[in-house]
Amino acid sequence: MSTVTTRNRTLAMGEDEATNGARAMVNAPFGRALARIAKENPAIVGLTADLGKYTDIHPFRDACPERFFNIGMAEQNMIAVAAGLARTGKTVFATTYGVFASRRAYEFAAIACAHSNLNVKIIAGLPGLTTGYGGTHQAIEDVALMRMIPNMVVIDPCDAVEIESAVEAIAAHQGSVYMRLLRGQVPRVLPENYTFEIGKARPLREGTQIGIISTGLMTERALDAAAALEARGISVGVLHVPTLKPFDGVAVARFAAGVEYLVTAENHVVQGGLATLVAEALFDAGQVKPLTRIGLPDQFIECGSVQTLQAQYGISLDAMIDTIGALVS
Secondary structure, three states: OOEEEOOOOOOOOOOOOOOOOOOEEEEOHHHHHHHHHHHHOOOEEEEEOOOOHHHOOHHHHHHOHHHEEEOOOOHHHHHHHHHHHHHOOOEEEEEEEHHHHHHHOHHHHHHHHHHHOOOEEEEEEOEOOOOOOHHHOOEOOHHHHHOOOOOOEEEOOOOHHHHHHHHHHHHHOOOOEEEEOOOOEEEOOOOOOOOOOOOOOEEEEOOOOEEEEEOOOHHHHHHHHHHHHHOOOOOEEEEEOOEEEOOOHHHHHHHHOOOOEEEEEEEEEOOOOHHHHHHHHHHHHOOOOOEEEEEEOOOOOOOOOHHHHHHHOOOOHHHHHHHHHHHHO
16 A cells, blocks of 8 residues: 655645545555456456546556556446446446436446446545535535445445455445545545445444544544544544445444434435435434434535535534534533
């Protein structure tokens, strides 16, 4: 795993996934992991919809050029090609932006891939509010859409360690997968020995007053917020839920039973994603618990600086600390 430690990064289109504070950074964890796995698995093929640079698949392209195909700006066609390749025994990793995979190619992902439980792994860049290019590029409702497709596994990893581990897991998984992607210089938050498992949530921090249930990049902020609130005498636990489908409702119910207040934190609209899944899990378990939802509103987000927009819509670290701290005070 190649790492650098840095506070500042040169941002490009699709590389606005800013991290809080100084953490070890890993360059292109998805592409590096895929290249490594592909050396031992000749069935792996990589596709992109003219977004190879911005979805970090170039390390795979360089390692296995004969198994890499740029389909062009035609996401529906790319997913159809992926399905055809999967029917010949290939394990296909197809990369594009989440908005195009979930909105434009939805029918193809559902019927061409998931309906036949094919080995197509859709790797979706620019998840949620990680770009300032507005509603045309911000995949703010993709989890809600993709989790409604039968047979489709949905994953939102939090850091470089989990991305690399998840690539291994989904390559071995029989069936279709939709995985959100953090690209470029990605922080390392989880321990080096962390292992991702499809369908498993992981408690990362114990607490008794507030319980934060988080997914994706919001888990890094949940951990930082918990540490900041602990300094104020507030006990905060964190449960990381990287798999949105299948959902670990048992772990959620167990975690919820040990705290006074629950908070969900997601880089997604609060309808249909993590918050909804948590509420469903609590209902199924017969639990009643105060629940505060941190996430994006049900609206298209305007163009602007990523950091400014995240603060404006309440998913920045400072905004999280204010929201959670107010629950106890």
